[in-house]
Amino acid sequence: MAGRLLSGCGRAAAVPRALPAAPGLCPRRGCGEAAALRAMGFSEEQARRLLGLQPRLGPQRREAAAAQLLLLGLSAEAALGLLERSPRLLRMPTEQLQERAGELRRLGLDGGQLQRAVSRCPQLFTLPRRRMAAAVRLLRERCLFTAEQLREVLGTCPAVLLEEPRLLHHHFQYAYFRMGVQQKEMVKARLFRMPFAELRNRHIFLERRGLYQTPHKGQTQTSNPKLKDILQLPEKDFLASLAHSTPEEYEVFKKLLAREEKEEEGEEEDRDVLYAEEDEDVDSKGSKRAQE
Incomplete structure (x- = not known):
């Protein structure tokens, strides 16, 4: 009898008691998901941050992404x-x-x-598929980048695919026609990394100081700075080494250029109104003659 009681006591002692839950990632719902994320290579701290993103999201969707x-x-x-x-x-x-x-x-x-x-x-x-396809088609068919050049553009300036095709084309045309830069140099200089407005500011500033000239049939009377230097130099270095100017002069120039653009836009709007009024006069005279 005593032996049976002792053996029963031994079996009872062998059953481990439940341990308290570890602090942190677990309570219940997050435990399995956290373990799965750690198994994928995330540390405990990284898994905690990941679980904090959109916590109501199902675990399968989070793990799949x-x-x-x-x-x-x-x-x-x-x-x-x-x-x-x-x-x-x-x-x-x-x-x-x-x-x-x-x-x-x-x-x-x-x-x-x-x-x-x-x-x-x-x-x-x-990004919508059509938008991406339109940007790729423009770069290949209208800007005439080769497949290798396109790969380099996308690798160094992937945000180019987010641009509106019309604005992207204008960016390219400005560099090609106004600055006389070929596709190979554009790719090397990473043209599309710089916003168009800043590219235009730097180019026109150099141009008006007599330091840049649009090539005619590939030739210029001055030695133009390289596109890479125009784009990649910090503004302070651009002004000191290329434009030979001060930040104050450049700020004044940008304000004057912005004013010029507004005046030009106003003149274009006035011309459009004038042409529209002339068209209306012509149409009204034509209708009167037809009635007579």
């Missing part, structure tokens, strides 16, 4: 940073993420270039 970014070759921290900057990606269907990544690869972006492009510009995943 994170997995797709990891498959692109992004590190766990880079993928997390991308989702923090653009949490909308968490709600995108997995198929759409896969499809957009495939489209970018078909444009020549792969490996490190693809990783850098989506890290700099997460909107590439949510």
Whole structure:
């Protein structure tokens, strides 16, 4: 009898008591999801940050979005940073993420270039397909960039795909016709990284100081600065080494140029009104003659 009681006591003692829940990621609902994220390579702290993004979202959607970014070759921290900057990606269907990544690869972006492009510009995943196709078509068919040049443009300036095609074309035409720059130099200088307004300001400032001349049949009487220097030098260095001017002079110039643009726009509007009134007069005289 005593033996049976002792053996029963031994079995009871062997049953472990439930341990208290660990602080942090768990309570219940988040436990399994956090474990799944850690299994994908996220640290405990990274998993906590990821779980904090849109907490009402289902775990499968969150894990699928994170997995797709990891498959692109992004590190766990880079993928997390991308989702923090653009949490909308968490709600995108997995198929759409896969499809957009495939489209970018078909444009020549792969490996490190693809990783850098989506890290700099997460909107590439949510950009409407037609908008992206229109920008690509313009760069290839109207701006005449080669496939290799296009790949380089997209790798270094992925936000170019977010531009309105009309404005993108104007940006290209200004550099090509007004500045006399060829496609190869545009790509090397990363033309589309600088906003068009700043490009125009710097170019016209140099032009009016006699330091830049639009080439005629490929020739100029002055030695123009390289496009790369115009675009990539910080403003302070641009003024000191290229324009040989002061920040104060440049600020005055930009204000005067903006005023000129407003006056030109006003003159264009006045001409449009005048032409419209003349057309109305012609139409009214024609109708009177027809009635007579």
